[in-house]
Amino acid sequence: TRLYTEEDPVVILTSDTLKQSLQNSSTAWLVQFYSSWCGHCIQYSPTWKALAGDVKDWSQAILIGVVDCAHEKNFDICKEFGIHFYPTFRYFKAHDTTNDFGKTYRGADRELQTVRHLMVNILQNHTRPNWPANWPPLDPVRSEDILSLIGKKTEHYTAVIVEEEVSYIGREVILDLMPYEGLTVKRAVNSDKLLMEKLGITSVPTAHLFHPNGTHTVMHVQKRLRFFFSSFLKLLPGVHRKQSTSSPQHLKPGSKEQGAQVEWKDFTKSEVYMADLESGLHYLLRVELATHKTLEGEELKIFKDFVTVVAKLFPGRQSVVKLLETLLEWLVSLPLEKIPYDAILDLVNNKMRISGLYLSDRVQWVGCQGSSVALRGYPCSLWTLFHVLTVQASSRPDALANTGLEEDPLAVLQTMRRYIGTFFGCQECGKHFEEMALESLNQVKSVDEAVLWLWRKHNQVNARLAGSMSEDPMFPKTLWPTPDLCPSCHEEQDGLHVWNEQMVLAFLKQHYGASNISPKYTSSSQPEPGPPALEHPDAPVTQPHGKIHLNQNVKPSPENHPKHLKRTHIAGDQETAVQREPRPGMTILGLGFSSVDMSLCVLLYALSCVFLMVMFFFFRVRSKRWKSRNYRPYV
Numbered sequence: 338t339r340l341y342t343e344e345d346p347v348v349i350l351t352s353d354t355l356k357q358s359l360q361n362s363s364t365a366w367l368v369q370f371y372s373s374w375c376g377h378c379i380q381y382s383p384t385w386k387a388l389a390g391d392v393k394d395w396s397q398a399i400l401i402g403v404v405d406c407a408h409e410k411n412f413d414i415c416k417e418f419g420i421h422f423y424p425t426f427r428y429f430k431a432h433d434t435t436n437d438f439g440k441t442y443r444g445a446d447r448e449l450q451t452v453r454h455l456m457v458n459i460l461q462n463h464t465r466p467n468w469p470a471n472w473p474p475l476d477p478v479r480s481e482d483i484l485s486l487i488g489k490k491t492e493h494y495t496a497v498i499v500e501e502e503v504s505y506i507g508r509e510v511i512l513d514l515m516p517y518e519g520l521t522v523k524r525a526v527n528s529d530k531l532l533m534e535k536l537g538i539t540s541v542p543t544a545h546l547f548h549p550n551g552t553h554t555v556m557h558v559q560k561r562l563r564f565f566f567s568s569f570l571k572l573l574p575g576v577h578r579k580q581s582t583s584s585p586q587h588l589k590p591g592s593k594e595q596g597a598q599v600e601w602k603d604f605t606k607s608e609v610y611m612a613d614l615e616s617g618l619h620y621l622l623r624v625e626l627a628t629h630k631t632l633e634g635e636e637l638k639i640f641k642d643f644v645t646v647v648a649k650l651f652p653g654r655q656s657v658v659k660l661l662e663t664l665l666e667w668l669v670s671l672p673l674e675k676i677p678y679d680a681i682l683d684l685v686n687n688k689m690r691i692s693g694l695y696l697s698d699r700v701q702w703v704g705c706q707g708s709s710v711a712l713r714g715y716p717c718s719l720w721t722l723f724h725v726l727t728v729q730a731s732s733r734p735d736a737l738a739n740t741g742l743e744e745d746p747l748a749v750l751q752t753m754r755r756y757i758g759t760f761f762g763c764q765e766c767g768k769h770f771e772e773m774a775l776e777s778l779n780q781v782k783s784v785d786e787a788v789l790w791l792w793r794k795h796n797q798v799n800a801r802l803a804g805s806m807s808e809d810p811m812f813p814k815t816l817w818p819t820p821d822l823c824p825s826c827h828e829e830q831d832g833l834h835v836w837n838e839q840m841v842l843a844f845l846k847q848h849y850g851a852s853n854i855s856p857k858y859t860s861s862s863q864p865e866p867g868p869p870a871l872e873h874p875d876a877p878v879t880q881p882h883g884k885i886h887l888n889q890n891v892k893p894s895p896e897n898h899p900k901h902l903k904r905t906h907i908a909g910d911q912e913t914a915v916q917r918e919p920r921p922g923m924t925i926l927g928l929g930f931s932s933v934d935m936s937l938c939v940l941l942y943a944l945s946c947v948f949l950m951v952m953f954f955f956f957r958v959r960s961k962r963w964k965s966r967n968y969r970p971y972v
């Protein structure tokens with residue numbers, strides 16, 4: 338196997354792509370020529386990958402590449418570039434037309450922080466003569482340029498990092514923020530006495546933030562580290578990742594899309610919202626599952642396990658938990674090998690009108706709302722649901738007793754893995770998740786490790802998707818929890834950001850714990866229980882039978898979209914509805930019988946047949962015995 342794959346944040350270069358990538362490139366390059374059989378290269382590969390991940394946001398200025406010189410295809414190109422030893426590190430300037438073979442880095446120190454500083458130097462010095470117009474300056478700015486901002490209204494924020502001349506933090510933060518718009522980051526040095534005096538700075542590094550309205554404040558971060566400064570700036574309101582021209586246009590909160598008013602719901606990042614969890618369950622049970630007409634075999638088992646885990650662990654409202662428990666009882670007690678989806682839907686819709694069971698069919702994204710209808714929503718709620726479930730499994734160890742899943746620290750994660758692989762509409766996501774599970778799930782030995790595993794993998798997905806089309810510019814994908822949510826979770830070791838996992842675990846248990854789930858925006862319109870609903874299948878489709886109302890905030894992605902559902906826009910009613918085809922049922926004497934009714938009938942019929950047969954044989958045996966006992970032959 339190769340040391341680097343497409344999944345890594347490095348650019349894999351070959352004889353076909355190396356020269357054309359380097360020549361007159363809009364970015365500088367730092368390329369490692371390695372050999373996959375060289376022990377040093379193998380040992381060094383995790384550092385190189387970590388470095389590439391660490392500077393992923395710098396990619397408009399400098400890219401990290403690799404060339405495998407042990408690959409037959411690259412023999413000639415490595416010879417042409419004069420590579421004699423492995424690994425060899427070469428850097429190449431941006432906009433270079435000379436076709437040279439780059440400069441070799443000969444330093445013995447290849448630690449991540451040293452190489453990152455080298456990259457800053459490459460950019461600053463090596464590229465200085467023909468500095469690309471779209472690159473932010475890395476040299477310190479003059480005090481006049483900063484002091485002139487005081488009291489001046491501007492269109493965006495300006496952040497000024499004031500530090501020692503030799504410090505790299507300012508330049509690293511400038512590069513970290515390169516793909517973002519809505520702010521400019523500058524660097525100043527503490528030898529600028531006028532600036533120090535005017536801004537009242539007594540210790541460095543520090544940062545000042547000039548707001549668009551002309552005011553300026555000290556940037557309050559819990560730790561004066563690169564990651565804290567960068568993270569603070571990325572999360573400022575109005576600061577978001579630049580969108581490529583092909584990306585969809587995004588909404589500002591409260592703006593209009595397709596004529597429908599998107600009602601923005603205020604929320605806080607430090608809470609989890611029951612409305613998201615319930616909307617996710619609604620989507621899962623009534624939309625995603627609807628693509629499977631019947632459940633049987635492995636699919637049925639996976640669904641049963643999913644319902645078991647959710648019914649036992651979901652810290653939801655009583656009406657929802659009762660509904661899930663009823664669904665579970667029904668699935669467990671019916672010895673059917675094949676269950677039509679419609680029967681499940683009838684239960685989810687509480688067709689039997691059992692008092693106190695209810696799952697709203699309105700989609701209300703709150704913490705999961707996106708700046709556009711196509712972003713966030715369901716997948717966000719699914720992550721949230723599983724984080725909540727892993728935390729519940731660790732805080733309520735007996736909750737899964739007598740389910741067959743007790744004693745298994747992996748119960749929630751395995752259920753999630755199988756659900757995602759079998760039912761989750763985004764197949765690619767399922768494939769990636771399965772790869773991650775195959776790689777390390779077997780190392781999870783306790784329920785606490787399960788909580789951390791899911792957090793780690795979710796961050797891995799965030800890192801992979803940062804800057805991709807599915808990222809909501811208003812909710813950039815970053816390492817989570819961000820320092821504003823959990824300062825003690827973050828530390829720095831040898832210039833590299835590291836997690837304090839003990840703190841992360843404590844934070845996850847608090848954040849996803851039952852007491853941090855806010856009931857705000859949950860719908861309370863529970864219908865009054867009435868007599869069991871017997872409907873004519875041809876009658877106008879009314880809720881809850883068959884018609885699923887989604888408000889404008891939901892738009893299943895094409896891959897999630899059930900094929901047999903018709904999407905319609907209801908004119909005048911700013912609501913998108915998904916209307917199901919009329920379901921096959923049975924009409925007797927004008928009365929409609931649902932699949933639940935039918936299966937109960939069949940079950941009762943079978944039971945009464947068995948009962949009658951038992952009675953028949955019982956009396957036959959008794960009458961034989963009676964006859965033989967009382968038989969007196971008359972001779």
Ligand SMILES: Cc1cc2nc3c(=O)[nH]c(=O)nc-3n(C[C@H](O)[C@H](O)[C@H](O)COP(=O)(O)OP(=O)(O)OC[C@H]3O[C@@H](n4cnc5c(N)ncnc54)[C@H](O)[C@@H]3O)c2cc1C
Binds near residue numbers: 713
């Ligand atoms: C299992 C799974 C696999 C996926 N794979 C892909 C994929 O391969 N490609 C793709 O394009 N999309 C994938 N998605 C969708 C993608 O991960 C996001 O869910 C989607 O883009 C919406 O992003 P979001 O901004 O709402 O944040 P999400 O990533 O959905 O996160 C939801 C919320 O969880 C919290 N959070 C963020 N990170 C963490 C963490 N590390 N630990 C705990 N909580 C956290 C935050 O509050 C965040 O708002 C996947 C979704 C799932 C459920």
